[in-house]
Structures are given as structure tokens and as C-alpha cells.
Amino acid sequence: xxxxxxxxxxxxxxxxxxxxxxxxxxxxxxxxxxxxxxxxxxxxxxxxxxxxxxxxxxxxxxxxxxxxxxxxxxxxxxxxxxxxxxxxxxxxxxxxxxxxxxxxxxxxxxxxxxxxxxxxxxxxxxxxxxxxxxxxxxxxxxxxxxxxxxxxxxxxxxxxxxxxx
Numbered sequence: 001x002x003x004x005x006x007x008x009x010x011x012x013x014x015x016x017x018x019x020x021x022x023x024x025x026x027x028x029x030x031x032x033x034x035x036x037x038x039x040x041x042x043x044x045x046x047x048x049x050x051x052x053x054x055x056x057x058x059x060x061x062x063x064x065x066x067x068x069x070x071x072x073x074x075x076x077x078x079x080x081x082x083x084x085x086x087x088x089x090x091x092x093x094x095x096x097x098x099x100x101x102x103x104x105x106x107x108x109x110x111x112x113x114x115x116x117x118x119x120x121x122x123x124x125x126x127x128x129x130x131x132x133x134x135x136x137x138x139x140x141x142x143x144x145x146x147x148x149x150x151x152x153x154x155x156x157x158x159x160x161x162x163x164x165x
Contacts, residue, residue: 035105045071045074060085063084
């Protein structure tokens with residue numbers, strides 16, 4: 001795995017620095033290969049860019065999105081594709097439902113932040129509910145958390161947390 005590549009941006013006068021989306025996708029592919037994971041589950045669709053980047057590395061990909069417009073972008077992109085299941089709704093509700101259908105070890109890519117209307121503003125952050133659901137159903141696989149630095153203090157390394165199941 002190559003060293004992280006960073007991107008910076010400013011919003012409301014505050015500068016943010018984080019590993020790039022491309023590096024995060026390489027990280028996901030690396031984990032899938034190292035742990036022989038063929039099922040991918042993400043919370044936060046972002047138009048389906050991550051699903052598209054990981055498509056050839058997984059047999060089954062699931063994406064849960066709370067915002068209708070963002071969900072529709074991913075849905076239209078992958079509709080009719082038997083490898084991809086797009087789920088519309090709050091991941092705190094939809095992920096526990098989905099877990100009953102997953103029977104093999106999976107790579108779980110959970111989004112740790114809600115940063116405005118496009119990402120479910122006004123809802124409680126579902127991260128701990130998502131992790132609890134995965135662990136209570138005794139699912140095997142790896143949980144990686146994206147954007148953890150937005151939900152927790154910036155000490156988290158590169159905004160990614162790994163939990164082995």
C-alpha cells in the first residue's frame with residue numbers, strides 16, 4: 001500500500017485535511033484482498049463512486065443512502081445490476097435489516113459524519129448504532145470507518161478506524 005495522499009479544502013473559514021478518496025478506495029481494495037472479502041457494505045452512497053471503483057473486486061456490493069437525491073444517483077447508475085443493491089433510508093434502520101441477508105464475511109465501510117442536507121442533516125449520527133448492529137449479529141469481516149475525524153477528535157489516524165470482527 002502506498003503512503004496516504006492528502007487533499008485539503010476550506011469551508012466556513014476552517015481548513016480540512018484528509019486522505020484522498022482515491023487512496024481510501026485503494027485501502028478498501030487492499031483489505032478485501034488481504035482478508036479475502038467478497039461482500040462490500042457501505043453507508044453513504046456519494047453517487048456510487050466507491051461502488052464503481054470497487055466493483056471488480058467484490059461479488060456483492062450494498063450501499064445505503066439516506067438522502068433521496070444522492071440515492072437516486074447511485075440507483076440510476078447501477079439499476080438492473082445483480083451485483084449491486086442500493087438501499088434508500090437511514091442506515092441506523094436499514095443496516096440491521098440488511099445484515100440478516102449477509103451470510104459471508106464482509107467489508108463494512110461506515111460513514112462517520114452527517115455534514116448537511118445531502119447527508120441526512122437533522123438525523124442522529126448512526127455510527128454507533130451501525131457498529132452495534134454488526135457486532136450484535138456476530139458478523140464476520142472488517143469494519144472500516146470513514147471520516148472519523150469529523151465525528152471524533154482529529155487524533156484518529158487519517159480519519160479511518162479499523163475494527164476486526
